[in-house]
Amino acid sequence: MKTEKGNKIHFVLKTILFFIALIWGFHKAYSQQIKVFGKITDSLQTPLSYANIFAIPESDNEVITFAITQENGTYKLGLSKNQSYKVTVSYLGFKQQVVSITTSNQDLIKDFILLENPDQLDEVTLNYTPPITVKKDTITYKVDAFATGEERKLREVLKKLPGVEVDKLGNVTVQGKKVTKVLVEDKTFFTGNSKLAVNNIPADAVDKVEILDNYNDVAMLKGLQDSEDMAMNIKLKEDKKKFAFGDVEVGAGIKDRYLFHPNLFYYSPKTNVNFIGDLNNQGIKSFSFRDYLEFEGGFGKLMNDAGSYFSLFNSDFAQYLNNKDYTANTNQFGALNIRQSVNTATDISGYVIASKSKTETESNTLNDYLNFDTPFKEDRTVTNSLNNFFTIGKITLEYNPSFEEDLTYDIFVKLTNNDSNGLITTLNPTQDNSITTFTDVTGINLKQNVSYSRKLSKDHTTTLEATYSYQNDKPITEWLTNRQILQGFIPLVDDTFYNINQTKKSNSHSFNTIIKDYWVLNNFNHIYTSVGFSSVFSTFYNQDVQQLTNGSINNFNSNDFGNDFGYNFIDTFVGLEYKFQIGIAAFKPMLYYHFYNWNTKQFDDKYSNNKALLLPQFTTKIEFNNSEKINFKYALNARFPSIERLANNFILSSFNSVFKGDTTLENQLYHSVSLNYYKFSLFKNLNINLNMSFNKKVKHFKNVTQLDGINQFTTQILFDNPEYNWSVRGGISKKINKIRYNLRSSFNYSDFYQILNDETHLNISKSVSSTFSVETFFKNHPNIELGYVKDFSNYRSLSNINNFENDKYFINLEYDFLKDFIFKADYSFDAYKNKNNGITNTFDTANASLFYQKEDSPWGFEVNATNLLNVKFKQQNSFNSFLISDNKTFILPRFIMFKLIYKL
Template identity: 25%
Template sequence: MTIKDENGDLIKNGKAFFYEEKNENYTEFSLIRNGSALFIPTIEYQNLRIKIVSESFLPEEKIIHDFKASKSYELGFQLKKDKEYAIEEVVISKRKPITVKKDTVTYNVERFADGTEVKLEDILKKLPGIEVDDSNGSIKYKGKSIETITLDGDNLFDSNYTIGSKNINFDMIDKVEAIDNYQSNPLLIKADRGDKVSLNVKLKKSILNISGSASYASGYFGNRKQAYDFGGNLITLYNNLKSFSTVQYNNLGLSGNNDFTAKDSDLKYGKTIDDIHTTASLPASRWNFNNNFIVSLNLIYKYNKNTSFKFNYNINDDKVLINEQTRNSYQTDQVNFENNSSTTITKSILKNFFSGEFNYLPSKKIRVNSVFSLDNTHDFRDGFYTFNDNENSRDLLFRQTYFKNVTNITKVFKNEDVLDFFFKLSSFRGNDNQEFSPNLQVEDLYSLQNVEAQKNVLSSYINYHKKIKKINLTQSLGFKSYDVNLESVLNENTGFNNERNNVLYKDISFFVNSNLKYNYQKWIFESRLNFEQKKIRYNNISEDWTANNFLFGNESNISYVFGGIDVLSANFEYKRKPILENYLYDNYIRTSYNSVQRNLISRDLQNATSVGLKFWHNDFENQFLINTFLNYSNERGQYFSNLNMESDLISAVYFFSPRQNNQFTHLFNLTKLIYPIKTKVKIKTFYTRSNYFNIINSDERKVQVQNFNITLGFNSAFSSKIRFENETTFGFLDYKSDVETENKSIQNKFTFVLVPINSFSFISEFYTYVPNRKEKATFNFLDVTIKFLPVKTKYSFSFSLRNLLNEKSFVNTFTTDYSQVIQAIPLLPFHFSFGGSYRF
């Protein structure tokens, strides 16, 4: 098939649509590049009608009778220039909002902007197929969490990409590319594309070698305390150097939400004493009051075309005030008591994260890559709590030092086989120290809990990638060895006196994995077999045992691509897992002022099985997206802890991990642009149903939890001078055990945007939340922002008012079969601020 214009030149870009002759709905389509179709029909047609479409040309059609996919057909198309379209194109001169090319979807961000955008995150929230979580800044593309955000193709931020999404100025951005099958190792692009997704930000060509911005905003809270929000960004672009730096500070509750860590859950260790988690279902920006300071330096230096160095250094200093009151009512078959408590705690978190990367390609067939990370965290809480009218002080200190190195050598052979070698080493040192002391009465609780944890991990493995026609085969062989040394001491004047854990946990395993991926026409089949021989040694004061286990697992996925934009896939997964190392202690550890916990360690392996079905409809050209999946999972054999509650002690142990748990999950997400009114509508539903056994005073109770949310929303056209946006979420929770609790909630967010003239905008957001309709409590928030963002100048200004209705406290109730908790949390008070920024 050859496609040319009237002058005989090849058509560079276009589309070919394939129809059954009298059917107006195309069954297949193909992109046209340089006069040729990239895809030919794969099914039989009685009368195949082929329609060729290219921008600024009139479409042309041809028919092939009794079309057979196995035959060859020679067709030639000659498109005529569309004069009317050419004239219109000269007048409008606008780029298409979305273009699709193989694995990359390119968004021309100017077509989605309404003049209110300040940072990259603001425009990402408006792009079809991309979701941004308001609570932590995490980003998903087509329902998958992105791997990273690259800047003109360079991976500056790694997995800590929120430092870029929250700080890169919108006016620097030309395009955003969403990339499927992202692969950071260029030598593996043909051998193992994987299923990762990423975003690439393309800067405007006019961006200078040194560009950036500085901003400052100041105002007052309702109590006349001064409010601040200021910072600056700097982008450096030279031939061999690219860097992005930022400094930010605020006391407006705008937490940086940057988790500067070495993302490797297999190697790192977590806290033993968990922080007190405020679990308000209200958005964190409404109640999180802090003094947040962030410094970040990210750079890549390319010594030559084959050698590069990357450097990341981040500081996050966050001080957050937690102030909440709770009323607990514990009721079980054997215990019935109540307590009242209040907590006022200041959290001070200082994180220093440093990472470096060396990348060297001595030839086109060899790559050497080495990454090292150093993470130092100092996490301190101090404050007061009142328990049944007795006031006490509390201190909690968590310190950790973590080092990791990963070295990777990749070799491509003449037959295009690839050998990928990895060597990983990490070391963790952590300390949890918690102290409670009475202020009024000597006989009240005095508690000192200290935990020391060490973990060392060494692993090495080889991946061998081979391609046989349409089959990609990866064979892995390696070993992993790690040991954990955990020591804890609990001293207090209650029934838990001198409780001690001294745990040695060693795990040595050898594994073999086989991964096969096969493409046949529109079918994609992938299966991964995992074999592992594991030896575990567990030693504590009370027991000592060794276990040898053979673990087998399988992950299989089959997909079918039809119409070029639709994918249907089914997946199955089975695996066996040993106990979790974070819960190795079997003597008591106090985790808060009214709870202790211990574990009944089981040597049994956990058997986990899941099956799922997914469907994607990704019509980016028409901005019509559907993402839905069904999943069922079942876990058996997991260790658990019992629940002990004593009315004469301020303790309630409710950590448990069910011996058996099955869960059904369904998600449906649809967004559609309605062209006549240029309005995007959204429908999102989420349903989950869990069945498990809760262990209370050593009695097993069957629990069934059902949760259903449905969200309905719409956005009017971004190009309109007056824009409306509304999103309503209905929530339904049903908890059944010995007691039954139903909770129905409603959230509604209405946004009004007025752009009377270019560069000037007025934004009003009204948020309503009813956490429990039975309680008849409604929380209303009104925020107003005025922005002046002139495109052709370097200055911008903004004025904002938040929580104009001055909601002061959020109250919610949580009920289970063993307790009812009424929680009251102070909210961020009314405040206003006026600020400006300068771009250079």
């Protein structure tokens, strides 16, 4: 651990070096660029909008630059000074024009007049294929124009395409907009998630990359359904369209580290087979919570039903997937995907994914309890040994006989079996205790979905979607300790050793269906009507008991513990939407009328209710042009409680908390507003994103907590004091020649009430985070990314104000040298401060790898080192309505691996 003086010196040196590099890079890049601009017309001086202009440099050190003409036919190109270029101008139906230009130190004006070529569409052979082709909603990249041949995976190719970004996880952004679906040869790749595709498809198999904006799986619904989706379609090279390809990676390292990672692909016009496997003990998790969301329908779709999202997020399976840091981890993963074209109209596809892992985790948390009378601190250490297994399978039938008809049916099944063995140690003013925990969770989830779309006439299109879902979970938990826990909260019998067992069972059947008619009055006016039905039939059972050392059982049911709860919920609704366009703006007011009916049964007690709600929504989309848009959305939302919130007997939640639901809870009601602005300038290499959201809770569920030391009893009420949440997020990215400058910032504000020990108080939370980075894009020199992150967070509760800060510097290096070598390294330095507790911690992390593969050789070799500085833990803070936590999460130690890669 560094001294405070050493930390300050470290900060100063890093800041000076950072800004010297930044200023030098900006000056160097800016001083080498000039502007070429002009107008493209036909022989009658009619402007040609969306014409393509490409400037291909003669020097290998320069990059290809392209532009698209505006509505008035004007264009702008940013080129390097004193360089020679071949400029190609193309437009469908016109003869291509190619000229050579040499730039100087002055801006250049260059106009073009294109001549019609009516025979162009009949030509069989084209002598020139442009690197980029741009149409209204489609951008096509010719990969060979940007790749050097040293790329291993698709992600490395994508990074070199203008306007395309790939983050470390494999998420792809094009011109500031996230890719939400990946296709290969026009067919969905696995689930469509970009991670599996960009991290596994070999780079040398890719011929073209198509970016499809406003994408819709059903072609006839494009322009009817509001789609903000962006798809990426991978076109394979001709010799890969009926060919087996892929690679196999094998690795071994110190401290018995190992890795086996095969990626095998077979493609033909009718049959596609993909297999991805992974066996390692490096802490690499091949399946994440984000992947899980994609299997459940995608984040965007789930957030339309916030209840489903939060139910997934809080599930035991999701909690395992969210865990990213371990002290030890062994992972076994396999994914098999098969797609078969039966005929021109019918496809059958399916996948199965299985994962098995053994994980060890350790964390240390300093909890600062904001009790009104006697604030105190708790030091808690938690260790866990987990065994997790899941299998996911899906079969899909797609029938698309014509543009006017589309049918999709799929069946999905998920099996899980997770168990863990943990130890919780707590040190606080009222007790010192160690609790051993055992958990065992088994579950099954089955879903069936059918979607049918039919174009009934020129003006009417109808869709039907129906879903059936079945879920059954059985978690079992055991707490073992030699001291009493939750004294006064649970009815323990004195014993020499305390063994508390909990059994849960939850079961649900749900059915949802919606029929929607799209009526096109004319190009500027649409009316959509819908009718739908949603139902859930669920049961929840739990029992908490104490197993005494003499063999007898102390059942807590006699003290109002234990639930045997049934919950039936039905929602019938009709909706009316009117979509109209005025100029560049499209508006869509919507009204949905819902009639809800629900009833509950706890033993012999029954409760039933019904309610009708009118829920308005409104959206506006202003499209200045293809690269500048504003989206506005408003909705009044209702969300009903889950069965666990309604079960009105006590349930043991953890070693220090008890929860009790309320059968009489009705629905939450809240307003949500969002405003998104997006702009991308090809000429200026400028990308701007601004996202603002606002939520006002009118009626909402509120925890009512009784706190006694670290022990807490919680129930819920329907609270009608409004609470507010603001969020503003923005980013700007500017590329000048071969250097890109990025600034991202976010601000979050929320106020919320806490009801603690019969007192109600308003709390306020604020946080600000900003990231500034600079990255280079050289062909023959090392590429570096430098960045600085500054985080502030402030939490106010009564008279307590808590402040946290975090400073982070990071640098990423990639260098291709001697033709066959690739060196990669990353380093970050964090300084974390809890100002109120006077806690300051700094830590460094670093990783590096060296890869060698001789050109045209199938064999590759790599040495990589993870956690080079052998950092022991990561640190972060969190808070809720009555405590603030400083958390240390321990991570894997340093290890070095040697890898052998064979490319098929």
